[in-house]
Amino acid sequence: MQVSLTAPNSVQYLQPTGLFINNEFVASKSGQTLSTIDPATEKEITTVHAAGADDIDIAVAAARSALKHPSWRKLPGTARGKLMLRLADLIEENANILATIETWDNGKPYQQAVAFDIRAAADAFRYYAGWADKVQGSVIETTPEKLAYTIREPVGVCGQIIPWNFPLVMAAWKLGPALACGNTVVLKPAEQTPLSALYLATLIKQAGFPPGVVNVVNGLGRVAGATIASHLGVDKIAFTGSTQTAREIMKLAAINLKSVTLEAGGKSPLLVFPDADFDSAVTWAHIGVMYNQGQVCTATSRILVHEDIYDKFVESFKQKVATVSTLGDPFKDVTFQGPQVTKAQFDRVLSYIEAGKSEGATLIHGGTAYKDFNGKGFFVEPTIFTNVTDDMKVYREEVFGPFAVVSSFKSEEEAVRRANDSVFGLGASVFTKDVKRAHRVAADIEAGMVWINSSNDSDFRIPFGGVKQSGIGRELGEAGLEAYTNIKAVHVNLQ
Helix, strand or coil: CEEEEECCCCCEEEEECCEEECCEEECCCCCCEEEEEECCCCEEEEEEECCCHHHHHHHHHHHHHHHHCHHHHCCCHHHHHHHHHHHHHHHHHCHHHHHHHHHHHHCCCHHHHHHHHHHHHHHHHHHHHHHCCCCCCCEECCCCCEEEEEEEEECCEEEEECCCCCHHHHHHHHHHHHHHCCCEEEEECCCCCCHHHHHHHHHHHHHCCCCCCEEECCCCHHHHHHHHHHCCCCCEEEEECCHHHHHHHHHHHHHHCCEEEEECCCCCEEEECCCCCHHHHHHHHHHHHHHHHHCCCCCCCEEEEECCCHHHHHHHHHHHHHHHCCECCCCCCCCCECCCCCHHHHHHHHHHHHHHHHCCCEEEECCCEECCCCCCCCEECCEEEECCCCCCHHHHCCCCCCEEEEEEECCHHHHHHHHHCCCEECEEEEECCCHHHHHHHHHHCCCCEEEECCCCCCCCCCCECCEECCEECCECCHHHHHHHEEEEEEEEECC
């Protein structure tokens, strides 16, 4: 269940292609496979086995067995933490291979994969390793006749469905708290980007995790993902992806009232007030929407700028994007923006560009496919629209690409009202030097996260998640543990 691959940056390694169940790579029962495509060249990298319903049954049974086995169930939290620390070390030791896989499979620039994705994955496992022996209950004072206390127990078998924009990082965000709390996992990578999760599985085994604790099952969302979400042997679902898919997962999970954590879509606003540090606002606005090819759920893609500095901001933002957003070979150090992850995503971004034009918005930068690298690849020039009204499709809907709309506002009240006029509520950014205004606006904005004078610089120690149709629950930080434990109350009669 492995193939020998030589990546474009000359890294040669064995890439697992089977389903990872009970610490072994196995073929799918159906014999179905998925092709994974290099989005920079449009060439096939390899094929991987695709799980069907029978395979999911086997993986869930393995996770259920491991949950009850003394090798995991009786393992002290400190020992679980040591396994996770070893896994973090292995991720860093294999940083070159993992970053190469992410870049090849996903299209993100290699230097960004090394600097962020690999580090963030290792950091998440180390952080939750520290929590593994600190997931504690409490004693509750009642009366002298009663002793009452709580125990925090694992939820059970957790189905985790990973997106394609940050494959390794999102796996770590979900696996970290689940394993720290003593759960077992059936993890489904995105069908577009399965390779890094499969390689991570080899490191999980190497770290010493018992068989069945983590199972990785590639497959189509409508088959493998839907089966996991509706499986009676799965106790919890954690999902990151589109709002539309999140709704479907909630419906499927209702069959046995699974606990759900959903991190869904966004159309995050970035507000720039006239007293802001201008150059900093322009820099962060660029990072907030163009980083990772704009394929970021919290991308601050609705930029609202006070009318006093609007024209100056638009010109400076345009210049920043034109100067910094270097497109091309994702393995080159100078590249800031690689290709969109798939042809479907490439077409989606281009369709929104056409929608912006047809709705009467003004295209001031980009807006076309880019084929200057090798005549191939799913590259889209970073795109900026102005003269955008709040009822336009490009203002209201998530594009998930290097695509920003810029509009002006007159007052703080207007800025907050327009920022909140959305079905989404994932993130928001506020740029101002007025500390009172900063905290006032942060409190008034309807979002799970607000950055003041920055954008999208999330941290593994700080809760991450949204409100409204951007999701349910939180990941990261201490709050990320809550989704992976049940509280059992124990009443002791002392009479």
